[in-house]
Amino acid sequence: MTPTxxxxxxxxxxxxxxxxxxxxxxxxxxxxxxxxxxVLEALRWIQLHEDPTLGLRHSCFHASCGTCxxxxxxxxxxxxxxxxxxxxxTVTVDPIANxxxxxxxxxxxxxxxxxxxxxxxxxRESEFLPxxxxxxxxxxxxxxxxxxxxxxxxxACPVAATDDTYVGPAALAYAQRLLEEPRGADRxxxxxxxxxxxxxxxxxAAFECTEACPSGVQPAQRIMALRKQxxxxxxxxGRDVPDRQxxxxxx
Amino acid sequence: MAARAEHERxxxxxxxxxxxxxxxxxxxxxxxxxxxxHFVVDEVGGLRTYQHVLxxxxxxxxxxxxxxxxxxxTAHAMLGLRSVLLDFGLSDRWRRLADRGLVVLGVxxxxxxxxxxxxxxxxx
Amino acid sequence: MSEQRAPASERDPGVEEILRARRDGGHVARKLxxxxxxxxxxxRSTGHLAFSLNRITGLGLxxxxxxxxxxxxxxxxxxDSWNGFLEVATLPVFLGLDVLLVFGLLVHGLNSTRLALxxxxxxxxxxxxxxxxxxxxxxxxxxxxxxxxxxxx
Numbered sequence: 001m002t003p004t005x006x007x008x009x010x011x012x013x014x015x016x017x018x019x020x021x022x023x024x025x026x027x028x029x030x031x032x033x034x035x036x037x038x039v040l041e042a043l044r045w046i047q048l049h050e051d052p053t054l055g056l057r058h059s060c061f062h063a064s065c066g067t068c069x070x071x072x073x074x075x076x077x078x079x080x081x082x083x084x085x086x087x088x089x090t091v092t093v094d095p096i097a098n099x100x101x102x103x104x105x106x107x108x109x110x111x112x113x114x115x116x117x118x119x120x121x122x123x124r125e126s127e128f129l130p131x132x133x134x135x136x137x138x139x140x141x142x143x144x145x146x147x148x149x150x151x152x153x154x155x156a157c158p159v160a161a162t163d164d165t166y167v168g169p170a171a172l173a174y175a176q177r178l179l180e181e182p183r184g185a186d187r188x189x190x191x192x193x194x195x196x197x198x199x200x201x202x203x204x205a206a207f208e209c210t211e212a213c214p215s216g217v218q219p220a221q222r223i224m225a226l227r228k229q230x231x232x233x234x235x236x237x238g239r240d241v242p243d244r245q246x247x248x249x250x251x
Numbered sequence: 252m253a254a255r256a257e258h259e260r261x262x263x264x265x266x267x268x269x270x271x272x273x274x275x276x277x278x279x280x281x282x283x284x285x286x287x288x289h290f291v292v293d294e295v296g297g298l299r300t301y302q303h304v305l306x307x308x309x310x311x312x313x314x315x316x317x318x319x320x321x322x323x324x325t326a327h328a329m330l331g332l333r334s335v336l337l338d339f340g341l342s343d344r345w346r347r348l349a350d351r352g353l354v355v356l357g358v359x360x361x362x363x364x365x366x367x368x369x370x371x372x373x374x375x
Numbered sequence: 376m377s378e379q380r381a382p383a384s385e386r387d388p389g390v391e392e393i394l395r396a397r398r399d400g401g402h403v404a405r406k407l408x409x410x411x412x413x414x415x416x417x418x419r420s421t422g423h424l425a426f427s428l429n430r431i432t433g434l435g436l437x438x439x440x441x442x443x444x445x446x447x448x449x450x451x452x453x454x455d456s457w458n459g460f461l462e463v464a465t466l467p468v469f470l471g472l473d474v475l476l477v478f479g480l481l482v483h484g485l486n487s488t489r490l491a492l493x494x495x496x497x498x499x500x501x502x503x504x505x506x507x508x509x510x511x512x513x514x515x516x517x518x519x520x521x522x523x524x525x526x527x528x
Binding site for chain 3: 267271274275277278285289290300301302304324325328331332335338339360363364367370371
């Protein structure tokens with residue numbers, strides 16, 4: 001279906017890839033747009049009117065689910081709230097980086113979630129039940145779950161660009177949130193998980209994760225706070241400089 | 252096994268900590284080194300003549316400072332290289348190889364530097 | 376509801392393909408191949424610029440460490456050997472390289488100070504302002520150094 005004459009259009013360049021392809025390729029589409037047309041709407045138009053094989057992932061349409069993460073002109077964005085009017089010229093849409101591509105702009109999020117620590121509370125008491133008293137030292141319950149697990153931070157991270165073993169900003173920020181509000185999670189297990197070469201100590205403070213995050217999680221700041229906790233933990237445990245004798249005794 | 256894991260785990264924060272400590276030390280040592288070698292003398296570029304260098308390194312306090320500088324800068328360089336190498340996502344085996352290789356390189360560098368400073372100081 | 380869940384390979388060919396793709400890794404979108412991505416500043420902000428500069432100056436300074444030890448080895452050859460080096464080292468192009476060295480030292484040293492503070496959990500929310508302030512200070516020092524190196528005073 002071609003846009004009607006007189007309808008303003010934008011050129012959208014989309015990353016196309018299928019499992020088994022030697023390499024991805026880019027396809028150009030002329031998409032009719034309005035003043036507020038988003039990247040997601042443009043992709044859906046292509047899917048509905050020009051190429052039904054275009055693979056894309058979305059859900060809520062309002063930056064709440066984190067499903068539609070892509071790179072738009074090289075920058076990590078949520079497609080549902082990114083307006084085409086922000087850009088001039090051709091708009092290029094790529095999948096987020098550093099995760100395996102399943103199809104077109106859809107990535108396999110399993111490696112993203114596999115980076116998370118296994119220690120976590122699954123069921124949390126409601127803040128609104130009468131018996132849900134706040135723990136000592138906490139005046140009121142606050143929302144710590146800003147992360148929508150979109151993967152944009154991992155895509156933006158320069159360390160993740162070369163090191164697939166790095167757990168990444170989202171998992172580390174999650175660990176720090178658990179330390180701030182454990183609710184039954186094992187703090188020592190979380191700290192041990194974070195105290196790895198491929199975890200808290202791998203971050204080089206590029207802060208691109210914080211720049212990319214659409215939810216205000218500030219992963220980089222959380223990682224720095226996590227390091228502070230790790231040093232304090234080691235000091236409290238008296239394990240700052242382990243001596244040979246104590247190591248041998250443990251064997 | 253548990254002791255080794257414990258020791259390896261403690262080395263992670265230690266690597267970062269020693270990179271920071273050697274780095275902060277270098278802020279002082281590099282400044283002393285650069286000022287003494289390049290800002291005190293009057294020649295263009297501040298470079299010292301042959302005899303200047305010999306007289307300089309044979310001064311006991313300078314000899315000690317330059318030796319400390321060499322150790323600290325080599326340690327910082329090796330820790331920095333280690334950090335860059337780890338960013339390639341090395342397996343445990345390659346990481347241990349890299350660690351050993353960098354220790355050897357660092358020791359060779361420091362030993363060579365000590366020999367160099369010692370020979371020059373003895374010629375003064 | 377009572378039937379047993381079929382094994383993955385029988386449920387849906389698409390699922391099997393995904394599971395195999397996961398095992399095989401498959402195509403991973405990267406901005407640029409390998410370590411080149413560390414220095415790609417397109418669409419990146421101050422923190423990434425600082426990271427790239429720190430990395431390239433760090434690697435450059437490691438190279439310089441060994442270059443410097445090599446040059447100092449010329450001292451073992453005696454006064455003539457060293458003076459020969461000095462004649463070359465005082466040429467304008469090499470004095471310019473000296474200024475480049477000081478640039479590398481200043482960028483790496485000042486930014487690393489910032490990293491040590493941030494990495495210790497202090498003032499991470501002001502990392503951009505810290506970077507530019509330190510670089511401004513470094514620029515002043517660099518200009519003074521360049522004048523001294525070329526002016527000889």
